[in-house]
Amino acid sequence: MKECTDFIFTLKAVDHKRAPLVLMREVLALLDNPQDRLRAIHLAGSNGKGSTVNALREMLQHAGYKVGAFTSPHLERVNERMTINGAQISDAQFLRYMNKVAEIIETHYEGDFPSFFEVVTLIMFQYLADEEVDIALIETGLGGRLDATNVMTPLISIITTISLEHTAFLGDTLAKVAFEKAGIIKENVPVVVGVKSEEALTVIQEVANERHAPCFVLGKDFTVENIIQGTNIQHFNYQKANMEMVTVPLKMAGPHQINNASLAITAIQTLRENGTINISDESIRQALANAQWAGRFEQLPNNIVLDGAHNSEGAAALVQTLKTVYPHQNYRFIYAALSDKDHANSIALMDSIATSIAFTQIELPNAMPADKLAALSTNTNKAYNANWREMVQSMLHQRNDGDIIVITGSLYFIAEIRQWLQGEQR
Numbered sequence: 563m564k565e566c567t568d569f570i571f572t573l574k575a576v577d578h579k580r581a582p583l584v585l586m587r588e589v590l591a592l593l594d595n596p597q598d599r600l601r602a603i604h605l606a607g608s609n610g611k612g613s614t615v616n617a618l619r620e621m622l623q624h625a626g627y628k629v630g631a632f633t634s635p636h637l638e639r640v641n642e643r644m645t646i647n648g649a650q651i652s653d654a655q656f657l658r659y660m661n662k663v664a665e666i667i668e669t670h671y672e673g674d675f676p677s678f679f680e681v682v683t684l685i686m687f688q689y690l691a692d693e694e695v696d697i698a699l700i701e702t703g704l705g706g707r708l709d710a711t712n713v714m715t716p717l718i719s720i721i722t723t724i725s726l727e728h729t730a731f732l733g734d735t736l737a738k739v740a741f742e743k744a745g746i747i748k749e750n751v752p753v754v755v756g757v758k759s760e761e762a763l764t765v766i767q768e769v770a771n772e773r774h775a776p777c778f779v780l781g782k783d784f785t786v787e788n789i790i791q792g793t794n795i796q797h798f799n800y801q802k803a804n805m806e807m808v809t810v811p812l813k814m815a816g817p818h819q820i821n822n823a824s825l826a827i828t829a830i831q832t833l834r835e836n837g838t839i840n841i842s843d844e845s846i847r848q849a850l851a852n853a854q855w856a857g858r859f860e861q862l863p864n865n866i867v868l869d870g871a872h873n874s875e876g877a878a879a880l881v882q883t884l885k886t887v888y889p890h891q892n893y894r895f896i897y898a899a900l901s902d903k904d905h906a907n908s909i910a911l912m913d914s915i916a917t918s919i920a921f922t923q924i925e926l927p928n929a930m931p932a933d934k935l936a937a938l939s940t941n942t943n944k945a946y947n948a949n950w951r952e953m954v955q956s957m958l959h960q961r962n963d964g965d966i967i968v969i970t971g972s973l974y975f976i977a978e979i980r981q982w983l984q985g986e987q988r
Contacts, residue, residue, distance in 0.1 A: 589676075604702070604712075620850065656689075707743075747766075784800070798820045872973060893912075921933075922946065922948065
């Protein structure tokens, strides 16, 4: 498994100049098109895909369905990306499907492998189809229109949010990013949308109209209100047409998680109305009361919060959630990120509430240097250190009782910190 993962981690999308999706479709055809055997929910969006998948999985599992999921990135090992009822693919299964892919690439493509994400997507389609899951929850990796997952016709599509990210690939305006994400909308397949920006929404609705896809938009076709945030759980009312659910419990913190949960409820409700699934309101309520997602406003002992707020939209949600859940504490931030994000806006949002802010970096080639991040902060109490372990240890030793340590930025950073903290606690 180590040899396999070491190899696939070297496969970069930029090394391949093939037309998008052509190789995916060719290889899938040689594997007897496993993607066509799946009943899937397909998700795209800048933020919130993982949390929405998590809410969907909990609801469907609670109702007795066998639920496959494909998410990214992974926090500790690549197996986390593909699960069935929360259990990861085994090493043996991963290797068996990888070897099938490798044999095709060696035989038909002279050993010229596609990208890492395409390879794991090919493994995932085989695995979830062979295991005959009832429903597959499939996240896009990047964008939507040209994403490796966009080779199937789902039961329903979900577009969570739109913000400026990966602008080199997806475009430098919200409308361009929205066009890429809207690429997952299929002919006559309903789409549930959590996007707020009118510029982005206009594009998505145009694509949905062209494809005769029923389109349900948060705030227009379904609503959430009466939000009450407690320390450990929050409640909200949900309404869509003549269906209403009052005081729905949600374990995940923050108003943005209520939006994500409402997208999940709407997708489930739509599938329930057209007879695709059978699920009770009670299953929905129980599932949301229990659903949690690692690295998304994850509250650890000793007043530590981990949150993968990897762009300015995520940072805004994090700031809002901190002010709601911990209104009277001091916030001490530790931030590390990759270089393809909108750091200035994210850092300005954190500066607005931070008692202190410290910048560090992770050992990845596209990591943003700690000193360059620090230069973007106007906080009078800022520091930087390229060694994140030293930075975190010094912050943990110096803090006071009223301090919340907020570790945020890239999910790759959150993954490393999470593993390290678990080791420290042991």
